[in-house]
Amino acid sequence: MPEINMSVTILDVAREAGVSYSTVSRVLSGYEFVKDSTRQRVLEAVERLGYVVNQQARSLAGGKSGVIGLLVPGLDNSYIAEIARGIDEVLSKASYDLLLYTTHRTSTETSYALKMTKGLADGLLLVVPLLTTAYVETLREQNFPYVLIDQVDPSNRSSVVDSLNRQGAYEGTQYLLSLGHRRIGFITGLMKLRSAEDRLSGYLAALRDAGIPVEQDLIQRGDFWRKEGYEAAERLLSLSNPPTAIFASNDLSAFGAMEAIRAYGLQIPQDISIMGFDDIPQASLVYPRLTTVRQPLDEMGRIAAQLLVEQIENPDRPIHHVTLPTSLVVRESCQPPRHP
């Protein structure tokens, strides 16, 4: 009795159960008009023979693959893992498999997305996609279900899940101001992404509302990755009048900045305070533990997956834009400046 036999086809099951292969197909798809005794016979034959469906054939023949594609920019960022966790929670309940494609080479983003629309996946979740205009239009034209996560669609015709980036950065900056910091360095994210823009905008708004003039030297370019965060922090620290605090656009950049601060022989938070954005698990792992603006990443994943599943099951469903609140998580990386 084989547990699993890869060479068994639906024809073998049909023969074993004494029915047509279309009846086998109907049993497996849960079609209601199948006699119970027939269903039983088929299921027993499936088990006896160790039948595994050929997903390719099923997709080609018009069935649903039962797979959701998740397109992420890379793996070495817990931000992705946190979102994926929320996604997986919803998808497992809805009996979908999650298929992950990484696009650390940007050129693959389009080709992967389009590959997935050809029967490989029933829908697509796009995490911080860079090239939205190129293929999202194609996805929409083909009525292929997709949801954008932490990135907006300039044409406002996509379902999107993101968070209050601007508000979060505003509050984070306010917190640093409330500690007495007046020279607050800011490390941007990748500025072609809307989240990076919004976070910078929140920082600028908080300064303006506090009547503090913006100093361009205190704003340094980053790209959301640690290495650029290190370099941006270096530039901030080498100013003739360096900041007393640094607000990095995400936790990874903050980690890089922390390294630069230490390489400068300075102490966190005694000499310079540091704040991040995201609250990935490592934020509470580094020492001192990072004060950060929290994005509910797993909830973002959850909601995106729900939107997508609903869209697949109700294709006429209107698009949604869900924006989640951020919250400030105060840990040990910030304190009042040495000289007020």
Next chain:
Amino acid sequence: MPEINMSVTILDVAREAGVSYSTVSRVLSGYEFVKDSTRQRVLEAVERLGYVVNQQARSLAGGKSGVIGLLVPGLDNSYIAEIARGIDEVLSKASYDLLLYTTHRTSTETSYALKMTKGLADGLLLVVPLLTTAYVETLREQNFPYVLIDQVDPSNRSSVVDSLNRQGAYEGTQYLLSLGHRRIGFITGLMKLRSAEDRLSGYLAALRDAGIPVEQDLIQRGDFWRKEGYEAAERLLSLSNPPTAIFASNDLSAFGAMEAIRAYGLQIPQDISIMGFDDIPQASLVYPRLTTVRQPLDEMGRIAAQLLVEQIENPDRPIHHVTLPTSLVVRESCQPPRHP
């Protein structure tokens, strides 16, 4: 002129180019006996119509998918990202796409692996699989190409890439001994995995060779994850005669132990030294930076991908077992004990 049109099939291209669809297929697969002018005509039609192949149909009809499946236990561990990086480097050169399946729910490991054998992928890379006996036998019987990474096959009939776990742990323990530590706590990995066994074995061998008796209380169970590392360290620290150093079976466990040490009000490395295993990127990010035994993770991925690609292209190729050396990376988390 559409850039990409998802609804174009090979029939449309054939019509547009004035040839049969089998000629189109031959052109796309690089078959040598096609007239150059015909080839040109077909390629222009492909471009003009924005044709994208249906991968499902291609797989079903007997073609290669050009996809390698990567089965990993979870995403929130940079160990995986590092291995994936090496894999991706080789696969992109060999023009294979990488398809990642996560199995944080163990029950999906078997079903994902078997799904992939049905035309979805041309080969499979299995990273620290837990359930090797159940389906690896099936993969082998079906002559489906696969390589195990950082896990052995008890039957010794699989291609495997791993590292000198025992030797690495031996040298790590020796290093702590050379600093003067005589009470060295050890946090195990998940003991059903060979790497966990080997690392414990290396620790024990180093103690034995140094003539130091093994104390069972100094060996605490972990599972390679941070939380268990925290708890194992708590147990070590609450001993009446606690260790002066802790050797954790992997970096994640070491991070958890670092947290426990701090929660105990102790300082690293002044009060207690800590060592990990893997050298994931975070090891040089935590403070103090972690001394650890380095596994060349990206090289493991590279070699595994090479073995797999070669196996796919030469099915008669014999199995290989490649074991890579580890190396000690001394950073700032260890120093001689306070009282020799």
Next chain:
DNA sequence: AGCTTTTTTGCAAACGCTTGCAAAAAAGCA
């Protein structure tokens, strides 16, 4: 120019499944 060999191409079958339609069987009703 005719014959042989090589190149080129289309036909047809196949891959493993889903599903519309119609026929057969069963159930319900008067």
Next chain:
DNA sequence: TGCTTTTTTGCAAGCGTTTGCAAAAAAGCT
């Protein structure tokens, strides 16, 4: 019991591609 409606099932076509085989065309040789 006969008629109507509902349930159950198999037939046949199709999905989009690959590939073996044979026919047609071209090239090579005498």
